Amino acid sequence: METSIKILPLGGLGEVGKNMMVIESPDDIVIVDCGVMFPKPEMLGVDLVIPDIAYLQQRKEKVKAFLITHGHEDHLGALPLILPKINVPVFAPPIAYDLAKVKLEEFGILAKSQINEIQPGEIFELGSFSIEFFRVCHSIPDACGIAIKTPIGLVVHTGDFKVDHTPIDGNRFNLMRIAEMGNQGVLLLMSDSTYAEVPGYTPSEQVVSQALKHVISDAPGRVIIATFASLISRVQQIIDAAIADGRTVSVAGRSMTNNVKMAFQKGYLKAPQGTMTEISLLGKIPESEQVIIVTGAQGEPTSVLNRIAYGRHKDISLLPNDTIVLSASTIPGNETVVARTIDQLVKKVSRVITPHQAQVHVRGHGSQEELKLILNLTQPEYFVPIHGEYRMLAAHADLAISMGVSKEKVFILEDGDLLEISKDKAKIIDTVPADHVFVDGLDWLEFDNIVLGERRKLSRNGFVLVAIPFNSQKGEFFGEPKITTAGVVDQDKLEDLQNNASNYLSSELKRNSGMFVEKMEAIRLIKKLVSSFIYEHTGRRPMVIPVPVEVDQNEAN
Incomplete structure (x- = not known):
């Protein structure tokens, strides 16, 4: 059977943030980066967004390690959340190692974690993979790319980078090592695309x-x-x-x-x-x-x-x-x-x-001429642009083609696209789940979770709370309903709406008196009646929350 490797982005492709790239051989998996994304305004109440790791959990026995390129949150911030579920060694360059330890300590899991400091140039084995971190320049010290020798060839992952000849810490991008890799032969280059649309060079720090x-x-x-x-x-x-x-x-x-x-x-x-x-x-x-x-x-x-x-x-x-x-x-x-x-x-x-008024910030990512330089030095057989929204990936793909990479060997992937590469061919063979996972307090919520749907509805249309006495044994309502609303109408219309809705509901329920009503049916009935009334009088569809207040037999009599 022909040997192949699989490349699977679980975050960072088609978006900015929560970077995670899976490299899989028949026997082993290594994961480059483990980042978070900060929630957008429409992600109501969400603390963080992290990658979907279901694919990795199903293959947990194959996972050898997380390899962290540098110390930014979008590359290591999810470690404290994911390591308790996939507790494998973590390898990171010095400052990323120390920042990761701070985060793991904050979450109380440092003692249970296997975190290792790696120096640029150090080579070590992980199953069928040989790993080498190499120095790049970015907006944080000790940023690295990672070269992974696989059973079928060399895979180069640049991490986030720019080519800065006068970096603040004095540690320059190791372009010589990149050139050596190119001379040895690079099967696949995965390269930072964040500023692939920007001509020229990125200024020095x-x-x-x-x-x-x-x-x-x-x-x-x-x-x-x-x-x-x-x-x-x-x-x-x-x-x-x-x-x-x-x-x-x-x-x-x-x-x-x-x-x-x-x-x-x-x-x-x-x-x-x-x-x-x-x-x-x-x-x-x-x-x-x-x-x-x-x-x-x-x-x-x-x-x-x-x-x-x-x-x-x-x-x-x-x-x-x-x-x-x-x-x-x-x-x-x-x-x-x-x-x-x-x-x-x-x-x-x-x-x-702001950076628009003075150069109080420069980009930490390479512009087009720097991206071309890396493509020219590595001369990859296959190319996958990484880190960026789709238009950024597409711009980088165009650059690669202009630099001589065959169009058929350039793959614009999005999160969840599973790329299989063998010695003489490559193709996308599947799409796996890779939606956002929302961290909400202690909970992990899926992309279409009902909790987030309810929050969105509340934010758009408000809510109506309906409290009414109810006896489950007799299956009857007793007394008058009390209706409270928030976010539905202006304050000057609020009292009239609540009173009118209460009177309407009371009248409708009296028409059903004498009939036995199950509690769940009572909830559905209240919701239907109140929703209909509110929509008719306001044109809005707020969340209606019926609360049958249980009364005992004596009170009911």
């Missing part, structure tokens, strides 16, 4: 340092900078700019605080004694000497920046002289919530600076 220095030195009062908690190199840039202007630095937000603490302990961050100040002590320091780093650059409702914008943060209240900086690009899909947060901030402070 060094330009951000200069922009931050200008913004901070020009600010008349406090500077509050929002960025991702995992952007450790950006935090160092902010610290350096604050020191240059004689300011102290504070951090706010649980994830930011935990990550910064870890980064100082491990030596990823450096600052002279006295630079860092607790939020609680800022009252003793002049506002013109303060820089505060916070979470919330994506407008997340519970983030520090959002709570500051709406006056809900217990320690930080906005002042007219404050300067707010959003040092992050907006993730596709978050534009509306970010715009609302910015609008709220602009009402309260003198300056709000």
Whole structure:
């Protein structure tokens, strides 16, 4: 039987976030990345979105490890949620290793996890696979691509990358190793597509340092900078700019605080004694000497920046002289919530600076010329664009074809597409379930879960609560119904609607008096009558919640 491998994206293709790629041989599976996606506004009440791992759970005995490319949430954030279900070793480069440990500790599962730190260039075996991490550049230190030697050839997964010749940490993209792989022969290249539509080159992180220095030195009062908690190199840039202007630095937000603490302990961050100040002590320091780093650059409702914008943060209240900086690009899909947060901030402070106004952020992903460079160095037989919405994947596919990859050997996959590759052919052989899984408190909810459907209905049309005395033994209603509504009509119409609906229901039920009614039938009857009345008088279809209040035999008499 001909040997083959299978490639299965469970997240990150056709979307931005929750990256997870499965590489499967006949005997073994390795998984590259294990990320989350932050919920969109229509995902009501949802905390996080993670990949559907049903395919992996059905093949749990084959899974050898998770291989983490770097420390961003969309690449490792789902580990604490998925490891309890598939508890296999995790291999990650240094800063991703430490960030993953922080997350696993927060969830109380670090002691039960098998997490291993891997240095770029290190080679190790996992079943039928030989694994090598190689250094790339991204917006976080220690970002890596992964080369996987399979039974039929070399698979190269770039992770998120750009080609930065002057990175903040001094560790350059190992292009020499990429070229060596190309000379040895690359069966399949899977390459970051996030900015495949953007011509030219992505600027170096060094330009951000200069922009931050200008913004901070020009600010008349406090500077509050929002960025991702995992952007450790950006935090160092902010610290350096604050020191240059004689300011102290504070951090706010649980994830930011935990990550910064870890980064100082491990030596990823450096600052002279006295630079860092607790939020609680800022009252003793002049506002013109303060820089505060916070979470919330994506407008997340519970983030520090959002709570500051709406006056809900217990320690930080906005002042007219404050300067707010959003040092992050907006993730596709978050534009509306970010715009609302910015609008709220602009009402309260003198300056709000975004990457559109100053280079306070540069992309962490390569533009077209960098993507072409990787294609040229690797010369892959097959190509799969990864990480991005469909138009981004399509743009990258076009680039690959322009660089000489045969059109028949370029595959634009979406989550759930199962690609089988053998030595002389490749094709999509199946589609497996790969919908969003919503993390809602302690629950995992499927994409079409009834709970989310009910929340959407509540958000659109409100609800009607109907309480009425009922005796199950006699199968009869007793007394008058009490109807309460929310989100259905304006306050000035509310009382009339509730009274009229109660009178209508009471009248209709009296017509059925003397008949025995099962409790479930009573619930259906109330729902039908009230729904009909509300629609007739408002044109709306709210959620109707009947509550038969049980009364005993004596009360019923």
